[in-house]
Amino acid sequence: MAILGIKDIAALANVSPATVSRVFSAPDMVSKKTLNKVKKIIDEVGYRPNRMGSSLRTRKSGNIVAIIPDITNPVNAGIIRAIEQGAQSAGYSVLLGDTQGLEEREQHYADLVSHGQADGILLFCSRIPFKTDPNLPLLGQLPPMVNGNERIDSDEVVQVAVDNVAATMFATEYLISLGHKRIAAVTGPSDIASSNERLEGYKLALKDAGIKADSAFQIEGSYDVQSGMDCASQLLMLPQRPTAIFCFNDDMAIGVMKFLQKQGFVIPDDISVMGFDDINYAQFVSPSLTTVHQPLHEIGSTCIDLLLKQLKGQVVEPGRRYLPFELKVRDSTGKVPE
Amino acid sequence: MAILGIKDIAALANVSPATVSRVFSAPDMVSKKTLNKVKKIIDEVGYRPNRMGSSLRTRKSGNIVAIIPDITNPVNAGIIRAIEQGAQSAGYSVLLGDTQGLEEREQHYADLVSHGQADGILLFCSRIPFKTDPNLPLLGQLPPMVNGNERIDSDEVVQVAVDNVAATMFATEYLISLGHKRIAAVTGPSDIASSNERLEGYKLALKDAGIKADSAFQIEGSYDVQSGMDCASQLLMLPQRPTAIFCFNDDMAIGVMKFLQKQGFVIPDDISVMGFDDINYAQFVSPSLTTVHQPLHEIGSTCIDLLLKQLKGQVVEPGRRYLPFELKVRDSTGKVPE
DNA sequence: TTGATTTTTGTAAACGATTACTTAATAAAC
DNA sequence: GTTTATTAAGTAATCGTTTACAAAAATCAA
Structure with a gap:
């Protein structure tokens, strides 16, 4: 036996x-x-x-699946960590669904719930990973799910994130308060909802301050360090250079700083640089990076809490829930030169 | 219906x-x-x-569990990413077991296999998470498992890692070749096997070069940035300061650099700094960090491949498998001052 | 055509738990 | 000491698959 x-x-x-x-x-x-x-x-x-035996009978797998574009990104890693903690202490296990941005893999992981392998979904992408096939779960009868840190264009899903618009608006206003008028934005990919929101906040702040947005000052990066370097090089070639560069994530900000320094610029005396996310390394680069702090742990734990509630059968109002951001002013930003 | x-x-x-x-x-x-x-x-x-139905019947869950101390660590994240890929394309899902270094949680996750919730284990800790209760899986009848990136003191388990001894030895020899004789080591926690191996390699290189190891030059850190700063401050208070500091991971190296720079030292002219891991940011800090590169993707994919083999019923020889490291010489190390 | 093969299909018993529902045991009430 | 209420335990069906084994259908050889 x-x-x-x-x-x-x-x-x-x-x-x-x-x-x-x-x-x-x-x-x-x-x-x-x-x-x-x-x-x-x-x-x-x-x-x-045996879990399988009981799962079969109770129709509960005890798993939740976290669908994220890239576990290697410190923002996601931080969020996942909190999720895992919350799940574990509620008796759930978390299935890791690293999609590398591929829609196909998003669907694959979402399918785990229709296969009974997971009871709910934590989604960190901006697509709803269900075919709109009438036989498959339709909107209105979505599985237990919460969308975190990204925006999904549906008012039927529970969403948790920082208010990107308000955050970049606030941060941009800070640069303006330092006297900057030529403020460039290094955005993320335009198909990522949060990046567009950040752009919106940036534009709003400029508009409020009566500064007209110069499209040459908006460069699309790809959220990685190298692309920060590339974007910086483009910005430096402009006839009228920016006096401040707002990068929509920290990795690109680090790339921008690296490039500027290599070209002999001193930060922030010549050019100010600002990031977004406040990853751990932000405070340790030189100069330390001014950036918008996202409460990763809180995002993660809120997501898992809301999901657990749904799994317990409670109804959770769909719609966005905003978590507080915080501008961390450090040494990479300063008054506009002369 | x-x-x-x-x-x-x-x-x-x-x-x-x-x-x-x-x-x-x-x-x-x-x-x-x-x-x-x-x-x-x-x-x-x-x-x-329905997966539960078939799992029950076939006694295969289709899950593997990855037990790691901290998903937030870029090294682990990189490895996990490769694992997830390999698992997914073989039809397996991966359960994330972030233990935060707690033995209790390691056991919890290892238990998933005795509950039939997972078919195999990928272990990135240096303890075997099984009670040595005669009724529970004994050594010799371990579940399918591979230990990655850490060392477990058992010759019954399949292990995959970089040869830490050889790697630090090689790296230390490089510093010696630059003329350094006062080389400090900032180690990891002494209960982590890989840190001890790294220390061993460091000592070996010194010995081979006829340099006697000064115990004041061996400081135990905790593998995070802050502890790098703390260790650096201790080293600077020494009457005879080191001319090079070898940190056993990149985070501590970044902390060391940050602290040295804050104190006005210029790297590498005054002091050389070297790291271990080659995390993404290593090349983007200023100066870029000389460090030992670990092939994260390869580690992860080797681990999952070996596990999948076991799951297919093939026997995999226990014992260590070494993956190649590489010394990335960058700008944080230089000749010993005058 | 007939029988021997081979290929497709069907039958029914698992797999390991949970849970209505029923029965037995115990406690409470009078 | 009955009767009734309460609590504890048991019975057996069920969850959704897979898979030996048996049966049927198709293919082939003579």
């Missing part, structure tokens, strides 16, 4: 399988005496209830 | 459930005609086989 099942335990303890089951799921429905008797056997033989 | 099962499909297609099952698992055992008939129905109604 390779591995013991609930019936074996029942036999050994001279009770019915139902009782053994209750020892785990409803211990106060079984008398002290039998409880101890059964527990003793369980310990002795090292019995572990 | 909320969701359709294999019997419903069978009924709709006028075949037996067995045939429907075979459509998925052994399509060439069913005639073209019925194959198409069944497939058509499946498409029409959007049937998805």
Whole structure:
């Protein structure tokens, strides 16, 4: 007998399988005496209830799947970490769905719930990974799901994020308050919703300050360090250079700084640089990076909490929930030159 | 009827459930005609086989669990990413087990396999997360498992890593070749096997060069940036300062650099700094960091490949497998001052 | 055509738990 | 000491697949 099942335990303890089951799921429905008797056997033989058996019967896998574009990105890693914690302490396990930005893989992972392999979805992409096939889950009968850190264009899904528009607006205003008027934006890919929101906030701030947005000052990067370097090089070739560069994530800001320094510029005396995210390294680059802080842990834990609520059967109002951002003023930004 | 099962499909297609099952698992055992008939129905109604049902019957969950101390660490994140890819393309899903270094959580995740929730383990810690209870899996009948990037003190487990001893030895020799004789080591926590191996390599190189190891030059850090700063401050207070500081990971090296620069030292003219890992940011800090490159993707893919082999029933020789490291010489190291 | 093969299909018993529902045991009430 | 209420335990069906094994259908040889 390779591995013991609930019936074996029942036999050994001279009770019915139902009782053994209750020892785990409803211990106060079984008398002290039998409880101890059964527990003793369980310990002795090292019995572990088989999850597949119970999952099949209860129709709950005990898994949730986190669909993220790239676990290598410190922002995602930070969020996932909080998620994993929250899930684990609620008895759930998390399936990692690193999609590398591929829609196909997003769908693959979303399918885990229709296969009964996961009970809910934590989504960090800006697409809804369901075919709009009438037979498959339609909007209105979405599986338990929360969308984090990105924006999905649907008012039927629960969303958790920082208010990107407000955040970049606030941050841009800060640059303006330092006297900057020629403020460039290094954006993320234009198909990423959050990047567009950030652009919007940036434009709003300029408009409010009566500064007309120069389209040459808006460069699209790809959210990685190298692209920051490339964008910086483009900006430096402009006849009228910017006095401040607002990068929509920290990686690009680091790239921008690296490039500027290589060209002999001193930050922030010649040019100010600002980032977004406040990844761990932001405070350790030289000069330390002024950036918009995202509360990664809080984002993650809010996402998992809202999902767990849904899994418990509570209804969670769809719509956006904003978490507070914070502008971390450090040494990479300063007054406009002369 | 909320969701359709294999019997419903069978009924709709006028075949037996067995045939429907075979459509998925052994399509060439069913005639073209019925194959198409069944497939058509499946498409029409959007049937998805329930994984729990089949898992229960086949005793395979289709999951593997990755037990790692911290997903937030770029080294781990890089490895996990490769793992996830390999797993996914073999039809497996990966359960994320971020343990935050807690033995209790390591065990919790290892238990997933005894619960039938996972088929194998990818372990990135230096403890074997099984109680040595005779009833539980003993050594010798370990579950399919591979230990990555860390060392486990057992010759029964499959291990994949860079040869830490050789790597630090090589790197230290490089510093020696630059004329350095007072070379400090900022190690990781002493309960982490890989850190001890790195220390060993460092000592070996010194010994070979006839330099006696000064214990004041060996400071234990905790693998994070802040601890790099702390260690640097200690080193600077020494009457005889080191001319080079070898940090056993990049984060600490970044901390060391930050601190030195804050104190007005110029790197590498006054002091050389070297790291280990070659995380992405290593090349973008200023000056760019000389460091030992670990092939993260290869580590991850090797781990998952070896695990998949075991899951397919092939026997994999236990013991260590070394992957090649590479010293990336950049701008943070230079000749010993005058 | 007939029987021997081979290929397709069907039947029914698992897999390991949970849970209505029923029965037995115990406690409470009078 | 009955009867009734309460609590504890058991029975057996069920969750959705897979898979030996048996049966039927198709193919082939003579």
